[in-house]
Amino acid sequence: MNETGPCTVTVLDVVEETADACSLVLGVPGELRDGFAYRPGQFLTLRIPGAGGAGLARCYSLSSAPGVDPHPKITVKRVAGGAGSNWICDNVRPGHTIDVLPPAGLFTPGRLTGDHLFFAGGSGITPVISIIKAVLAQPEGTAVLCYANRDESSVIFAAELRDLVARHPRRLQVIHWLESVQGLPTADALAALAAPHADRDAAFVCGPEPFMDAVAQALRSVGMPGDKVVVERFRSLTGDPFADPAPLPAETGDVTAVRVTVTLDGDRHSFPWPSQTPLLDLLLSKGIRAPFSCREGACSACACRVTAGEVKMLRNDVLEEEDLADGWVLGCQSVPVSEDIEVTYD
Template identity: 35%
Template sequence: MQFHKLTIDKKVIETPDTMTIYFKVPGELKNQFVFDAGQYLTLAENIAGQEIRRSYSICTPPHSNELATTIKRVAGGKMSTFIHSNWHSENEVLVGTPEGKFTLKADPMAKRNLLFIAAGSGITPVMSMIKEVLENEPATEMHLLYGSRNEDNIIFKEELDRLVRKYQGQLFVTHCLSQPKKEKAKGFSGLFKKAKSSWNGLAGRIDRKKIKAFLDECGKVDMAFLCGPGNLIELAEETLSNSGLKENLIHKEYFSAPGEKLPSDHVEGSASNVTVHLNGNTITFETDGSKPILDELIAIKANPPYSCTSGACSTCLAKVTKGKAKMEVCYALDDDEIAQGYILTCQAKAVTSELELNYIN
C-alpha cells in the first residue's frame, strides 16, 4: 500500500459527531488519487507510539476533482476520536491511495433504476455514487432508503434535500429515524403533557417490512447498493433476493467497528510453517495458529498492507496457494472469492502444517 503526505484543505461539520475532511492533492499525485465512486481511503496516524490505520469512504464524486472523506466519531474509537480532535486545516497527514470493490461507474447511455439502502455513516460511499450518476447518467432513476438515529444525526441532510429538489423525478430519498426527537410543548401546559415527536417520516429501525414497502414504491430494480452495519445488510440482501433480484446485482459494503470478531475454533499449539509473498519478497515464519496472519507479519515488521483490521475492507487481501487458513469473519469477500482461495489476512489463521499465500495489493 502506498501512503502519501496530503495537506488538509478544510473540515466541514456534518452532524455533532461527523465531519468531512477535504484534502489537497498536488499535481504530481493526481494520478495516484484517481478513484471510482464508492472507494475508500486508508488514513494512518501514530497514536501513543502505535501506528493506527483505518479506512474511510470517499464522499465526493470522481467528476468533482475533489478528494474528501467523511468520518464519524465512534465511542472508544482511537482513530476517529484522534482525527476529530487533532486534525485541522493545513495539517499534513498520511493518506493511502484509493481502494475498494464497492463501486459504481456511471454510463451516460444507460437508463437504469438503482436502489440504495444505507444507515449512519454508510451514506458516505453512497453519496459519491449518487452524485456521480446524477452528473453523468441523466436517464437513470435512483431510490435511497437511509436510516439515521434522529433528525440531528442525518449526515448530508441539507445536501440530500438540495439534490432531491434539483433532480426531481430522478432522485428519491426516504429517511427512517430509529429514535426521532421528542419535545414537550412550551409554556405551562407543557409541564403536564408527554413529549411528542414532530417527525412525519418512517420511524423505528429499518426492518423487512419497511424494505418490502420501499421496494414496492421503487418498481423494478436493476441494481442495488447496500452500506451499513452487518445486520441491516444481511436483512436487505435477503429481502432483495426474495424479491427476485439476482445475487450479482446486489453490491454491499459492511461498516463494522474494529474488534468485532467471532470466536475461533482453532486448537492452539499445532505449529504451521507459513510462506508469504509480499512486495516482491518471500517471508517465512512459524505460527501456532493463535493469531491472524496479519498480526504475525506486523510483529516481524514485514510492513503488510492493512486498514480496518475487522474484515470489512479488502486492503489485506491475499490468495492461498498451498494449505488452508480459517477466517473468523469475512464481510468483504463473497462465496465465490472464498472458494477461489482468497482470504483477508486480518482474520485468517493457519490451520494446516504448511500455508503459502500471495498478497494481492
C-alpha cells in the same frame, strides 16, 4: 493508487455537516495525485494518534466521487466513546496532516449506468452519496435512495441531496425516513419502500447493523436476488496496519522448502516463504510495495490470486465462495501450505 504504502495528506477544509458529523477535504501530494485513484463507495484507513506515540487505525468512507469532486473527502460522525471519530471532530483543522492508506473496499458498483436502489441509515449515507454522484455524472443511470435518520437535524448531506434532486429530477429520487416522525423502520415498512424498485439492477445497503439486517430481510421479502444486494459492514481494527511487519524468522529447513513466486506490476519475485509468515508481511519485508489497507482480512485491498500451489487464510471477512473458487486470497492472511506457490496481483 500506484504508491501502495501509507502517505501523508493535508486537510484542506473541515466542513460541519451536522452537529455531530464533519467532512475532511484532503489534499494529496502532487507526486501521488495521479495514483490516488479510488472507486465510488470506497474508504480510507486513517492513523489516529495515541498516547505515548502509539496509534490506532480507523476506516472512514469517501463521500466524494471520482471525476466529480476536485479533492477526496471523507465524512466522520461521532460515535459515543469512539476514539477515532471524537479525536477527528475535536482536533482536526485545516492545515493538519494525516497518515492514510490507499483507498480500498468492495462497496462499489460494477457499472454506473444501471438503475440502482440505495438504503442508508445515519452516517451510512457517506459511501452511498459517493456512488450516487458518480452514477449521476454518467449520461444514463438512475438512483432511488431511502435514507433513515433520527430526526431532520441529523440528516447528513441534506442540502447536497436537495441540490442533486433539483439538478436530476428524473434520475434521482430521495425518500426520507425520520424516526422522530415515523418511528424505527421495520422490515415490513422497508419492504413497502423497496417493493416498487425490486427489479432494479442492484441494491446497496449501509448503516447501523440492525438497520441493515432489517433492509436485507425487506429485500428478500420483495424478491430481490441476494446476488444483487451489496452490504457494507465495518468493524473497528484491532491492530495497527501502519506498523512495520514483524521480522522474518530465521531460515530453517521448513522455510527453505517453501518457495513463492509473486507477480506484481509486471515484475516477478521469488524467495523462500516462512511457514507462519503472512504473504503481505513477507513482501513488505522484502521491500515490495504490495497493496494493503487493514491487514486484518476485512477490506480486500490486498487480494491476490493463487495460480499454482496452495495457501490457507487465517481470517477472511470479505471474499465470497466464488472468489475463493477462482483462486483469490487475502495477502495479509495467507500462509503457505504447499512447497511451490505462485501468486499474482496483476
